[in-house]
Amino acid sequence: MSTARTAERALYAVSDLHSAIPANRDLVDGIRPSTDDDWLVVAGDVAEHADEITASLGLLARRFARVVWVPGNHELWSTPGDPVQLRGEARYRQLVELCRELGVLTPEDPYAVWDGPGGPVTVAPLFVLYDYTFRPPGAATQQEALDAAYAAGIVCNDEFVLHPDPYPTRGDWCRARVAYTEGRLAAAADPAKPLLMVNHFPLTRHPTEVLWHPEFAQWCGTELTADWHRRFPTEAVVYGHLHIPRTTWQDGVRFEEVSLGYPRERRDGLRRPIPRRIVPAETADAEQARRVAAR
Numbered sequence: 001m002s003t004a005r006t007a008e009r010a011l012y013a014v015s016d017l018h019s020a021i022p023a024n025r026d027l028v029d030g031i032r033p034s035t036d037d038d039w040l041v042v043a044g045d046v047a048e049h050a051d052e053i054t055a056s057l058g059l060l061a062r063r064f065a066r067v068v069w070v071p072g073n074h075e076l077w078s079t080p081g082d083p084v085q086l087r088g089e090a091r092y093r094q095l096v097e098l099c100r101e102l103g104v105l106t107p108e109d110p111y112a113v114w115d116g117p118g119g120p121v122t123v124a125p126l127f128v129l130y131d132y133t134f135r136p137p138g139a140a141t142q143q144e145a146l147d148a149a150y151a152a153g154i155v156c157n158d159e160f161v162l163h164p165d166p167y168p169t170r171g172d173w174c175r176a177r178v179a180y181t182e183g184r185l186a187a188a189a190d191p192a193k194p195l196l197m198v199n200h201f202p203l204t205r206h207p208t209e210v211l212w213h214p215e216f217a218q219w220c221g222t223e224l225t226a227d228w229h230r231r232f233p234t235e236a237v238v239y240g241h242l243h244i245p246r247t248t249w250q251d252g253v254r255f256e257e258v259s260l261g262y263p264r265e266r267r268d269g270l271r272r273p274i275p276r277r278i279v280p281a282e283t284a285d286a287e288q289a290r291r292v293a294a295r
């Protein structure tokens with residue numbers, strides 16, 4: 001970051017570092033706080049192999065006062081050559097343990113409260129996966145949606161390497177995570193400390209409507225979380241996965257896609273600087289928030 005170190009402390013976010021790719025590794029090496037008290041939220045898809053994931057998170061944890069991580073689909077892949085050959089829930093739990101050794105907060109830890117500028121905000125790392133309910137037009141069932149994806153040649157690698165064990169399906173794992181997470185959010189809901197919800201996958205379908213291939217949306221979230229930003233007092237929602245960095249608004253709530261993504265997606269340069277400042281919001285966002293609030 002080029003920000004002067006005289007800046008006030010802030011909470012930043014980034015996702016989809018895919019740090020095993022050399023060009024991305026260089027950009028991850030360049031992520032530095034502006035002050036000694038900055039926090040960094042890492043919204044999934046750090047890498048695939050456990051050693052690469054912990055190397056990148058460890059680097060960031062040494063630089064930022066606090067790092068908060070949620071898993072992306074790539075962390076959950078079981079692939080050849082990975083020293084950690086666990087699948088599904090066991091793989092996730094192993095990653096949680098590795099994060100704890102680094103001092104990195106996960107969706108299994110108590111929610112931390114950011115009490116710096118723009119706060120207090122309750123930082124809620126979530127892991128709720130997807131359940132194939134973001135179906136493309138014309139697909140009435142999960143099978144029809146999957147058939148459409150195969151016909152279009154747009155099938156997520158998760159179908160082959162993201163195993164849901166011990167759950168029968170990824171949808172079952174998702175529904176279990178939704179139930180667990182709803183309880184945590186309800187217990188933490190406090191208008192005096194609104195939530196910064198962080199999930200790798202978008203919590204609403206809206207951000208997927210600009211996907212080049214609508215068949216891909218079925219691997220991007222669940223309708224079960226569509227009203228969470230209205231049900232719980234929410235400062236903002238941070239997500240990634242789509243590799244479409246942007247800020248959108250729904251029901252007066254700010255949604256921030258904070259991905260770095262793949263080198264081929266930024267042939268014209270970085271689409272937005274990383275990491276993105278979330279609390280306090282970037283100036284333009286704060287102005288937009290005032291306009292929304294005034295309506």
Ligand SMILES: [Fe+2]
Binds near residue numbers: 016018045241243
């Ligand atoms: Fe990604």
Ligand SMILES: [Fe+2]
Binds near residue numbers: 072073074241242
């Ligand atoms: Fe992803």
